[in-house]
Amino acid sequence: xxxxxxxxxxxxxxxxxxxxxxxxxxxxxxxxxxxxxxxxxxxxxxxxxxxxxxxxxxxxxxxxxxxxxxxxxxxxxxxxxxxxxxxxxxxxxxxxxxxxxxxxxxxxxxxxxxxxxxxxxxxxxxxxxxxxxxxxxxxxxxxxxxxxxxxxxxxxxxxxxxxxxxxxxxxxxxxxxxxxxxxxxxxxxxxxxxxxxxxxxxxxxxxxxxxxxxxxxxxxxxxxxxxxxxxxxxxxxxxxxxxxxxxxxxxxxxxxxxxxxxxxxxxxxxxxxxxxxxxxxxxxxxxxxxxxxxxxxxxxxxxxxxxxxxxxxxxxxxxxxxxxxxxxxxxxxxxxxxxxxxxxxxxxxxxxxxxxxxxxxxxxxxxxxxxxxxxxxxxxxxxxxxxxxxxxxxxxxxxxxxxxxxxxxxxx
Amino acid sequence: xxxxxxxxxxxxxxxxxxxxxxxxxxxxxxxxxxxxxxxxxxxxxxxxxxxxxxxxxxxxxxxxxxxxxxxxxxxxxxxxxxxxxxxxxxxxxxxxxxxxxxxxxxxxxxxxxxxxxxxxxxxxxxxxxxxxxxxxxxxxxxxxxxxxxxxxxxxxxxxxxxxxxxxxxxxxxxxxxxxxxxxxxxxxxxxxxxxxxxxxxxxxxxxxxxxxxxxxxxxxxxxxxxxxxxxxxxxxxxxxxxxxxxxxxxxxxxxxxxxxxxxxxxxxxxxxxxxxxxxxxxxxxxxxxxxxxxxxxxxxxxxxxxxxxxxxxxxxxxxxxxxxxxxxxxxxxxxxxxxxxxxxxx
Numbered sequence: 001x002x003x004x005x006x007x008x009x010x011x012x013x014x015x016x017x018x019x020x021x022x023x024x025x026x027x028x029x030x031x032x033x034x035x036x037x038x039x040x041x042x043x044x045x046x047x048x049x050x051x052x053x054x055x056x057x058x059x060x061x062x063x064x065x066x067x068x069x070x071x072x073x074x075x076x077x078x079x080x081x082x083x084x085x086x087x088x089x090x091x092x093x094x095x096x097x098x099x100x101x102x103x104x105x106x107x108x109x110x111x112x113x114x115x116x117x118x119x120x121x122x123x124x125x126x127x128x129x130x131x132x133x134x135x136x137x138x139x140x141x142x143x144x145x146x147x148x149x150x151x152x153x154x155x156x157x158x159x160x161x162x163x164x165x166x167x168x169x170x171x172x173x174x175x176x177x178x179x180x181x182x183x184x185x186x187x188x189x190x191x192x193x194x195x196x197x198x199x200x201x202x203x204x205x206x207x208x209x210x211x212x213x214x215x216x217x218x219x220x221x222x223x224x225x226x227x228x229x230x231x232x233x234x235x236x237x238x239x240x241x242x243x244x245x246x247x248x249x250x251x252x253x254x255x256x257x258x259x260x261x262x263x264x265x266x267x268x269x270x271x272x273x274x275x276x277x278x279x280x281x282x283x284x285x286x287x288x289x290x291x292x293x294x295x296x297x298x299x300x301x302x303x304x305x306x307x308x309x310x311x312x313x314x315x316x317x318x319x320x321x322x323x324x325x326x327x328x329x330x331x332x333x334x335x336x337x338x339x340x341x342x343x344x345x346x347x348x349x350x351x352x353x354x355x356x357x358x359x360x361x362x363x364x365x366x367x368x369x370x371x372x373x374x375x376x377x378x379x380x381x382x383x384x385x386x387x388x389x390x391x392x393x394x395x396x397x398x399x400x401x402x403x404x405x406x407x408x409x410x411x412x
Numbered sequence: 413x414x415x416x417x418x419x420x421x422x423x424x425x426x427x428x429x430x431x432x433x434x435x436x437x438x439x440x441x442x443x444x445x446x447x448x449x450x451x452x453x454x455x456x457x458x459x460x461x462x463x464x465x466x467x468x469x470x471x472x473x474x475x476x477x478x479x480x481x482x483x484x485x486x487x488x489x490x491x492x493x494x495x496x497x498x499x500x501x502x503x504x505x506x507x508x509x510x511x512x513x514x515x516x517x518x519x520x521x522x523x524x525x526x527x528x529x530x531x532x533x534x535x536x537x538x539x540x541x542x543x544x545x546x547x548x549x550x551x552x553x554x555x556x557x558x559x560x561x562x563x564x565x566x567x568x569x570x571x572x573x574x575x576x577x578x579x580x581x582x583x584x585x586x587x588x589x590x591x592x593x594x595x596x597x598x599x600x601x602x603x604x605x606x607x608x609x610x611x612x613x614x615x616x617x618x619x620x621x622x623x624x625x626x627x628x629x630x631x632x633x634x635x636x637x638x639x640x641x642x643x644x645x646x647x648x649x650x651x652x653x654x655x656x657x658x659x660x661x662x663x664x665x666x667x668x669x670x671x672x673x674x675x676x677x678x679x680x681x682x683x684x685x686x687x688x689x690x691x692x693x694x695x696x697x698x699x700x701x702x703x704x705x706x707x708x709x710x711x712x713x714x715x716x717x718x719x720x721x722x723x724x725x726x727x728x729x730x731x732x733x734x735x736x737x738x739x740x741x742x743x744x745x746x747x748x749x750x751x752x753x754x755x756x757x758x
Contacts, residue, residue, distance in 0.1 A: 047666050047667070048664075048665060048666045048667065048689040048690055049648075049663075049665045049666070049690065050542070050543065050665035050666030051666075052665075054663075054665060056543075056545075056653070056659075056661075056662050056663055057659075059650045059653045059654065059663060060650060060654060117649070118647055118648050118649055118690075119646070119647065119648015119649070119650070119663065119664070119689070119690030119691060119692075120646065120647050120648040120690040120691065122468075123645070123646075123647045123648075124647065126472075126628045126630070126645055126647050127627055127628055127647060132628060133472055133475075133628050133629045133630075133645075134627070134628075135626060135627050135628060135629045138624055138625075139624070139625055139626060139627040139651070140625060140651075141625065141627040141649060141651055142627050145627070198651075199654075201625075202621075202625075202654050202655050203621070203655075203657070203747060204621070204654075204655065204656065204657035204747065205654065352654075355659050356656065356657050356658060356659045357549060357551065357595075357612060357658070357659040359595050359659075
């Protein structure tokens with residue numbers, strides 16, 4: 001037990017220590033907390049959700065969009081876990097833990113956004129099994145609660161068990177560890193699938209109500225997630241001693257291209273299916289793409305997203321671009337933003353325009369909402385920075401139990 | 413209440429002070445309100461904290477024992493009576509035996525006056541402003557979704573633009589789509605020429621998608637067929653609002669604004685009792701009235717008798733007679749929700 005406490009203490013004391021650059025980075029992120037705290041007070045305490053841009057017509061918006069998008073980022077850890085453990089792709093050795101830390105962070109951010117989404121966060125306990133009412137299996141939301149919490153636990157077990165064993169210099173219990181690894185691989189698919197089901201089972205929202213949604217969710221997630229991991233890896237490579245081979249980044253950029261291609265194909269299928277017959281059920285997509293009846297706030301967002309996705313895809317098809325590690329992160333960031341717009345903003349909001357009674361209205365986020373979203377993201381980036389820093393310390397052997405020094409144990 | 417008095421009340425209230433605070437202050441200004449406030453017992457802070465605590469930890473209404481229901485109702489009556497400075501009753505009447513409520517609306521008769529909308533707001537204690545909540549939405553429909561003048565106008569302007577497909581301009585009027593303007597029509601007088609009206613409210617579906625998606629079962633179907641909400645158990649996730657094909661559900665985005673003078677003190681736990689911030693609400697067929705054998709407010713107020721309400725299990729009821737004899741249809745039958753709200757023509 002004592003060594004476990006030591007591990008946690010050593011992990012976080014290493015993670016929180018750094019140079020001027022590190023503190024500047026954390027300092028910049030913490031600046032977002034001030035408007036975030038103001039916005040949170042206004043929404044959570046003083047006035048309620050009325051401070052955000054919601055209406056009865058558009059009752060889900062950016063909080064829900066970010067929740068959906070981040071579930072995808074969380075699921076994307078599987079793009080490094082799967083090749084490493086199933087295909088024994090050794091170059092990903094130092095990447096797996098980073099992926100797991102990203103998954104933990106993303107799920108925590110998802111939970112944060114859900115709290116902001118709720119009208120009554122004080123009644124969250126109503127959803128707790130046994131003391132509240134957990135409407136399982138009827139309500140799709142309860143499935144989402146199960147898969148998200150399960151995924152968080154799985155990643156904490158896989159990531160921290162692995163690191164703890166490295167810390168103490170003991171060998172991994174293969175049976176125990178690999179069981180959880182394999183479960184987490186399958187589980188990663190469920191989280192984003194169920195989140196898609198949450199929306200696409202609403203038959204009254206035609207833009208969501210199609211069976212491509214889960215596949216579309218997974219494909220965009222497996223493009224956006226590894227893109228983010230690439231950015232993290234390039235940054236880590238530049239700023240720490242951790243060795244990350246080019247091949248690891250190359251594999252990830254290939255995964256990005258593959259899934260981005262699939263995502264674009266699915267987008268094309270959707271556009272043709274909807275716009276060719278152009279019934280009333282395609283109004284929501286038409287609103288997003290072209291605007292309808294003079295309402296066109298979503299149009300620039302949609303096209304920015306399409307442009308970012310198509311442009312990155314074309315560029316990433318070129319091997320020379322994929323292997324240019326100065327240009328690659330820039331493409332990855334724009335791609336990430338493009339997919340964020342698509343899933344985190346356009347999909348959720350456009351799905352509500354028009355309303356089921358055919359009423360067209362538009363959505364504008366308020367400043368408070370923007371403060372809260374930016375703050376939640378800053379908190380997420382901060383958590384990831386700290387977790388990744390700690391994990392790097394473990395991988396470099398800087399975070400090590402005094403008794404374990406000198407022991408050489410082969411590790412995954 | 414006279415208009416100038418109302419605007420004064422709103423002025424005093426502002427937007428930031430709580431309702432309770434407001435009524436304390438308003439009580440100091442208005443002698444009448446002060447007298448009314450004095451007549452109700454003001455609880456000490458400690459007792460109030462206890463009530464809030466008990467209300468916070470109470471169970472879902474559906475699962476409460478009779479004793480717990482009584483206690484919950486007593487707590488609410490006390491709280492509301494203080495808040496609105498008058499005697500407020502909260503009824504807990506369960507569904508009656510052998511009753512299944514149904515509603516029939518004659519779209520041929522409806523003149524679009526929206527008296528039902530306002531009678532509903534008054535009866536059911538909806539928030540009056542910021543945000544204004546109405547449970548009934550009357551749609552103004554253009555006859556046949558076209559205007560004769562536009563029949564041959566619009567795209568394509570010339571045969572060269574047509575890609576071989578000939579469509580009149582009228583095809584670009586979207587059938588059945590009510591735009592913002594048609595939701596919020598403001599004519600000098602109703603009914604208007606070339607328009608008919610289509611009121612929509614909660615359909616009390618037999619297969620309600622809203623109930624299915626609710627993660628905490630705070631919304632459920634009572635035995636008389638009414639889909640009810642325990643406002644004290646709702647977590648405000650708005651899944652039900654996303655799933656409802658009839659856009660029948662509304663949300664209290666902020667603290668509801670319900671002036672004490674306009675508050676209807678005869679309430680039901682599952683019906684028109686004042687709501688709180690962050691919960692979903694909707695039409696309950698005025699169950700505070702109908703479970704006592706009365707008509708809903710919208711049926712009572714309708715000047716043309718377009719609205720009919722009754723027991724679907726009683727062959728002699730008006731609504732059953734309509735179902736037997738008239739041309740009846742249900743809205744969005746393709747959604748397979750089996751509404752108990754029927755539209756008909758003579």
